[in-house]
Amino acid sequence: MQTASTNICERMGRSQELSDSKRGTVIGCHLCNKSIHNISWLLNIPQSPVSGIITKWKQLGTTSTQPLSKRGERMLKRTVRRNHQLSVVSIAKDLQTSCGLQISTTTVHRELHGMGFHG
Incomplete structure (x- = not known):
C-alpha cells in the first residue's frame, strides 16, 4: 500500500520530454495560426511547453532538444x-x-x- 508521501512524490516529479511528433504537431498548429491556448487545449499540453517549443523553433529553426552547453x-x-x-x-x-x-x-x-x- 502506498503512503501519502509516496503519492506526493509521484505527482511532483518532472514530466517526461515531449516526443518529436508532438513537437512537430505544435509547430504545425502554430503555422495554421492557432493560438498557444488553443494548441495547449487541443494537444492536452500545458501552455508553457507549447510556448517554449514555438520560441525555440523561431530562434533555432529546430524543435529537438539541445545538449547542456556547460x-x-x-x-x-x-x-x-x-x-x-x-x-x-x-x-x-x-x-x-x-x-x-x-x-x-x-x-x-x-x-x-x-x-x-x-x-
Whole structure:
C-alpha cells in the first residue's frame, strides 16, 4: 500500500520530454495560426511547453532538444575539486570514460587555467 508521501512524490516529479511528433504537431498548429491556448487545449499540453517549443523553433529553426552547453565545464570543476592532485592526463581519461566526452589534455589544461586552477 502506498503512503501519502509516496503519492506526493509521484505527482511532483518532472514530466517526461515531449516526443518529436508532438513537437512537430505544435509547430504545425502554430503555422495554421492557432493560438498557444488553443494548441495547449487541443494537444492536452500545458501552455508553457507549447510556448517554449514555438520560441525555440523561431530562434533555432529546430524543435529537438539541445545538449547542456556547460555540462563538460561543470564536470571538470567537480572532478578537480574532489581530487586536486590529479594530473591533466588522468582528468581527461576520467571525463572520457565517465561521460563519453572526447576531450584532449590540452583542452583540459586550457579550461582549468581559465577557471583559475593553476599548478
